[in-house]
Amino acid sequence: MKKVYTHENRMIVFNMKNVLQGEGIETVVVNEFAAGGAGDLPTFDTWPELWIEDETQLAQARSIVQEILSDDGSAARFCRKCGEQNEAAFRVCWNCSNALE
Numbered sequence: 001m002k003k004v005y006t007h008e009n010r011m012i013v014f015n016m017k018n019v020l021q022g023e024g025i026e027t028v029v030v031n032e033f034a035a036g037g038a039g040d041l042p043t044f045d046t047w048p049e050l051w052i053e054d055e056t057q058l059a060q061a062r063s064i065v066q067e068i069l070s071d072d073g074s075a076a077r078f079c080r081k082c083g084e085q086n087e088a089a090f091r092v093c094w095n096c097s098n099a100l101e
C-alpha cells in the first residue's frame with residue numbers, strides 16, 4: 001500500500017477518499033482515531049492518512065489529489081449550514097458533514 005494523502009482533519013481525509021472512490025480507486029484510512037483525545041494536541045505523526053490499496057492506481061490517485069489541492073479556490077463551495085469553505089470536489093462539508101449541493 002502507498003500513502004497518497006494526509007491531513008489533520010479526518011473529515012477532509014474522508015472527503016478525499018470519497019472523491020477517489022468516485023474515480024474507482026479504493027483507499028483505506030489509517031490513524032483515523034489516533035488524533036482523538038480531548039485536550040490532546042495531535043502531532044503530524046498521528047494525522048489520519050489515506051493509503052491506496054492497488055499501487056497500479058497510484059499515479060492516477062496522486063494526480064487527482066494534486067488537482068484538488070492545486071485548486072485556487074475559485075471553484076470552492078461554501079457550506080450553507082456552517083459557512084466553511086470546501087474543495088469543489090467534496091460532496092459533504094468537512095466541518096459539519098452537511099451535504100454540499
Ligand SMILES: [Zn+2]
Nearest residue numbers: 079082093096
Ligand atoms: Zn458545514
